[in-house]
Amino acid sequence: MTLPETQTLILEQQGAILHVRLNRPDARNAMSQLMVTELIELFTALAHSETIRGVVLRGEGGNFCSGGDIKDMSNLRLLANQEGSNAAYVAFNRGFGTLINLVNQAPQVVVAVLEGAVLGGGFGLACVSDVALCLDSAKFGLPETGLGVIPAQIAPFVVQRIGLTQARRLALLGNRFGGAEAYRIGLVHELFSSVDALNAAIDEVVGQIRRTAPKASRVTKSILHRVGHVPLDTLLDDVAVQFAEAVSGSEGLEGTMAFVQKRLPTWAE
Known part of the structure; x- marks a missing residue:
């Protein structure tokens, strides 16, 4: 895969793993329109890539993402006043929904590294990660209602991640909370007290991604996304066929042979 040229992202490919850093540290990696466009x-592109198997998403400068860029909102307000229409607001907000759904549906394993500010849109990105690693000093929150706006595109993914009861409490009160609470409610999977420990965990997770079969991982993620969206009998019928294809396919044969021969499979780097 050829990596795109970006201004707000730092991209570094290490074999089958792509490290993506949100790179607006002076704004605590707030999401500008340009950043949203570049992430989309x-x-x-990643949706069609079979060479990239994992994406590690992190913020530059000690913050993950502090939400939407206030300066962009001011520019949108001017544009809306000039046009006499809210179309610019609608397009900007819906664009973020497109982004977060793309991350949610990405065939790769998406790892979110959460530290510093994890607010608004950053909170939404955390909710669509497959693996969320968190520094205990990170600060989470959905501050939208306190600013007179709403977590429009984020809300469905927050509910999917932590359930309706917790989502109602956090979205309606706009509470800020730390890594321990994020872990307690199931928003993040692992909690760390130091950056060194966090970095070590990233290396471990990346190693685990490399040991999983590429196609089997992609198919497994697609199955999980279908749960609750198609009738159960239909899903079970479909996955039985996919299981047979996996067992008789090249990955299944190589995985079985590697197990018998007590060696790593060929896809493990």
């Missing part, structure tokens, strides 16, 4: 372009 990147994850659109």
Whole structure:
């Protein structure tokens, strides 16, 4: 895969793993329109990539993402006043929904590294990660209602991640909370007290991604996304066929042979 040129992202490919850093540290990696556009372009390309198997998403400068860029909102307000229409607001907000759904549906294993500010849109990105690693000093929150706006595109993914009861409490009160609470409610999977421990965990997770069969991982993620969206009998029928294809396919044969021969399979780097 050829990596795109970006201004707000730092991209570094290490074999089958792509490290993506949100790179607006002076703004605590707030999401500008340009950053949203660049992330959409990147994850659109990743949807068709079979060489990238994992994406590690992190913020530059000690913050993950502090939400939407206030300066962009001011520019949108001027544009809306000039046009006499809210179309610019609608397009910007819906664009973020497109982005977060692309990340959610990405065939790769998406690892979110959460530290510093994890607010608004950053909170939404955390909710669509497959693996969420968190520094205990991170600060989470859905501050939208306190600003007179709403977590429009984020809300469905928050509910999917932590359930309706917790989502109602956090979204309606706009509470800020730390890594321990994020872990307690199931938003993050692992909690760390130091950056060194966090970095070590990233290396471990990346190693685990490399040991999983590429196609089997992609198919497994697609199955999980279908749960609750198709009738159960239909899903079970479909996955039985997929299981047979996996067992008789090249990955299944190589995985079985590697197990018998007590060696790593060929896809493990």
